[in-house]
Amino acid sequence: MSKKSVAYGKLIRFFWKRPTTARKLLKFGVELELARRKTVAAVKNDFSSWIDLSALSIVASAFNDEEIALVNLFFPTEIMAGFGLKCVSAEGLAGTLAAMQLEDFALARAEAMGVSKNTCSFHRAGLGLNLLRMLRNVKAVAVTNMLCDGNIPVFRTMAQLHGVEPVVLDVPRTFDESGVEYVSRQLENAVYELENQLNRKFDHRRFEEQLKMELEIFETLREIYPKLCERPVKLHLYQHVNLLYVLHVRPDVYMLKAVRSLRKQLETQVEHIDKRFFWMHLSPYYDNVLNEIFSKHSRYTVVACELSWDWMDWKVDVSHPFKSIAEKLLLNPLLSGVDKRIQFAKRLTLDFRADGVIHFNHLGCKQSSGSVEFIKRAFDELKIPFLSLDGDCVDHTNSSAEQFKTRVEAFLEMIR
């Protein structure tokens, strides 16, 4: 998302027709940046540095020949920890390509096999990257239809490419006893399927360790939530994407360090924030004008992103792990009707005392933007300014910087 990434992308672009070289360069660039972020995090020991490191470490797994499980953003990755597989999400990989403005190769590859240009570009680019044979050590492919049903054919195709059977988790839209039982039984079954496929035993101890780590991460966040609402930390807009990505795909030891440092930061630091914004859905991951407007150094700060807090109604229960994970999925406020999502968005907006709300309609995501009209009405009733912004988080040719600028600046002028 930085100019540096774009410049490095230009170098890789030059070698793109030689996939082995391009992959090596991609791996080298990611590892170099990872080393830099490790140093920065160790020195600064602050929330944003640990998040940035954690997010990149997930992407790095895809290129450094570790055994990986290719998953979608909402798949419960805890079970993969029990198999010693590192989870990498197709959406995250698409974001990495977008940050280097290399997504066009992957998108064109998916399009060449017939995938419509109107399909979500996270999934198109993720699939394209697999079609380009850029991922080597994929041991499992796992997907849930939660919040996106376009996932299923995309991941089915990716599984075929890697010669594995996809693990599919079907998530109903209502939280009740029957739904929890249904999802937990599927999770148990997925473990059984993976044991057969991977020819290795599921390690319950590692699985529990992962859940215990998540317990500490989420409970720390819950504990500091009131303080954070009162004095939020300043993050670049793209760092909110890093945060939600880590919380969903791999809440690991870096994330644990991030929340611990956040607790400390909140005790000492007070950052002046002029205007506060609540962000709904995702934001573009490539270098773009929105990252400039909502940078760490701007007077306009995004204080919370909807998808970083969608776990709030859930409590980790290590003693009933499968049931607990099922509950996490079914308690997601975005899962069912729009009313529940509105209640959740209102709560965060009011808790964080946001001056405005921005909903980013990522092209092809019907789930998120379908009923944006209702969300707008809800914020109108609260008299909180609301902006619905159309664009594409991955394909930078599908948005116009000038259009973003005009719309957002007009919105900011409304609030000023």
Added chain:
Amino acid sequence: MIVYNCPLVPFEFFHALKIPFRRIEPGSGEFQYLHPNVCAFCRTAVCSVKPDEVLVWTDSCDSMRRSYDFLKKNRSFYLHVPVKNDEISVRFFARELQRLWEFLKTTFKREVSLDQLEKTHQWFVDRSSELQRAMTEDPYRAKAIFEELSNQKWIGSLEKRGRLVLLLGSWASDEVVKIVEEAGDFTLNATCSGPYALISDVQTGPDVFESIARRILNKRLPCGRFARERHLQSLIGRFRPDVIVLHTVKFCDFYHFDEGMLRKLTVPFVTIENDFTNALEQSRTRIEALLERVRERGDRKNLRSSYFIGIDSGSTSTKIVVLNERGEILFEQISRTGADPRESAKRLMDHAMKTLKFNEENCFVVATGYGRGTIDFAHERMTELTCHAVGVSHLYPDVRTIIDVGGQDSKVMRVEKGKIVDFVMNDKCAAGTGRFLEIVSSILEVPLEKMGKESLKAKQQLNISSVCAVFAESEIISLRSKGYSRQDILFAAHSAIARRLATMYERIKGVPPVVLTGGVALNEGLKNALERLLGVELIVPKNPVTTGALGAALMGLQQKR
């Protein structure tokens, strides 16, 4: 009245309870509150629901879920249909179905026993088996059974004729089928608006709800949303279609994945994307071109004509080519199409008759291009895809790929011995077409004919990321305000359009020799950019604009004995 949104519903319940039911259908209006990202089917179908109707709404896709948000005033049951069909899913789905059964009984105050429901289920299973047999043996009977079971209108004719066109993909209306029928062929509708949506591999068991759950989840042709692969091979093996039309809906995430599977088979196919705007003209061209591809060139006729005329009525210009009986070009001319395509074509025809001194009885006219339907004096009509293939192959018999960039659309065709073997067309937007260059020309105030040459004088390689005409316009203005030269910006614009065409070339796996046609072929900047991207040398005919009309004239000549 019950309204259901998708055939993954338990029809047995409606029949057993004797409640009238109907399926939602897209109409002419559009529901403005649903975001334009939502599939066009839902945006129009949601308008057809009346406030007093009871909904049985399956969460068949994200768009359906979001549509449901707007229907909260109706009494309704929201049915989650699993994407898998293993035992865990069947049991869960059976419990959901049981809840729906209780909901319907209470809502409509009906008391029907489970025995009766079981009988109705068995009747449904027997009837759907009959339906499957009748589809090949007796279409009239198939229609009667299908309408009885689903209360949907049968789409398409019942008299088998011409070639068999298998229609796959998303819910298709009779508009799509009509295109096939007007070409004289027969459609087998295997989308979810057709009989195949009711055919399952049934396993009945002691629990009626589990049996119904299995019937729905175990559809013979899996729904695109299901986790299991759509085994199209068995369907294709059974019906042995001559061609396949893959019908997708804009913003539907499922069915375009079938294209990968179809590419591995030998049956010719075409993918069309429907946005339910009633503008199916591009789809018509694609389907007709596909049918022309497999059509046996008809018997030669005892034509008395001495002049063979091809008229290509394009969106921007109309072209005419007149051949004699030896295939020599006697006359060719181009004029602007304007608002009346017929009138422009007639004017060219009159001019040709006057110049060559022949009359209407002595000529055979084949019309092609977007306006072909309006040219009522033509003896035959063909799509421009077929005509370009014939015209270009006549000039360059070894040609394997043709890239035609017209004013309104662009096409890339792979050909073998003058016949198209695969093709792809751009979407309904200016990206990758001459229109895009016209817009750039007007913003930069560089005449269209000079743009290409000017672009070659660029000193630096700028990048215009978007080929969307609206976004590109603002990018170009922004580059100009930053002080970049016209030549540099033109270079970037030509590269952007070439990138779009290169993707299409890759999609059909283009191979050299490649011929570039259409008005844009004269643009050296685009030719250069494309050659750079594809790594092949492009051949441009002496008159690249008239190859379609030439092909049309040759198609007429080929019919003379």
